[in-house]
Amino acid sequence: MKRIGSVPYLNSVPLTCGIEDETEFIVPSALAEQLRSGNLDAALVSVTEVLLNEGYEILDGVAIASNGPVASVFLAHRQPLEAIETIHCDTASLTSVNLLRVLLAERGLRPTLEPLPDYQQAANLENVLLIGNPGIDFLRAPHDHTVWDLGEAWRDLTNLPFVYAVWALRRGQHDATLRDKLHTAKTQGLDRLTETIATHPSFDESFRQAYLGGHIQYDLAEAEKAGLAKFVELLKTYGDQPVIEPVFV
Known part of the structure; x- marks a missing residue:
């Protein structure tokens, strides 16, 4: 049985290299x-x-993050933000829904968040939160929505990077061998990033260059941890359940 899991999105490719x-x-x-x-x-x-x-526990040093526009996590809206009453949210999303909630709450806005029925309906909806490859597909197809990039919105609000995903390790179920394997995958993935940009089948090379070579960052260092700490603070302010302080290993 496989004991490691990841997401089927382009942004995760460099972190699963060789595994x-x-x-x-x-x-x-x-x-x-x-x-x-x-x-x-x-x-x-x-x-x-x-x-x-x-x-x-969180594997230290590795994340999917952005320090500004991320290009794959966004609110596509036809109405002005202040007039929005309902947003349909990608049901694959966890962090993005909470990020959207705190960004809107900081503006004094609390619209109703509903599940997106399916991706095929996204272009027909007034306001929709999309992430990952389906979000990229939406942006690259004709649409008449205004796009609010949540990575850019977070940077504008906090002047910090935003961390979207981390390697989560089940406490008591990981060891140095597993942690080293995940660190090595990142090292190899970044070493091969030019090759991935040139040859990966998702989208086209110019997009892959802008996305993997610019928008997405893979470090979990002091700046990213500061951004994560700010997100924890805002989740505590606007969320409706207890928030756990992250532990890095």
Whole structure:
């Protein structure tokens, strides 16, 4: 049985380099369920999974983050933000829904967040939160929405990077061998980033260059941890459940 999980999105490719055959690829919400149930020992999950549930530690030094526009986490809206009453949210999303909630709450806005019925309906809805490859597909197709990039909005609000996903390790179920394997995957993935940009089948090379070579960052260092601490603070302010302080290993 595979004991490592990740997401089937372009932004995760550099972090699973060399361990693809050992990894289950599942959308974020289902991936979190697999980790929570004990079917996985480590998973590249939405950071909210770690902040809202007990029993995890975070692999230090590795994340999916952005320091400004992220290009794959956004609110597409036809109405002005202040007039929005309902937003349909990608059901694969965990962190993005909470990020959207705190960004809007900081503006004094609390619209109703509803599940997105399916991706095919996204272009027909007034206001929709999309993430990952389906979000990128939406942006690259014709649409008449205004796009509010949540990475850019977070940077404007806090002047800090935002951490979307981390390697969550089940407490008591990981060791140095597993941690080293995940660190090595990142090192190899970044060493091969030019090759991935040139050859990966997702989207086109110019987009992959802008996205993997610019928008997405893979470090979890002091700036990213400061951004994460700010997110924890805002979740405590605007959320409706206890928030757990992250532990790095």
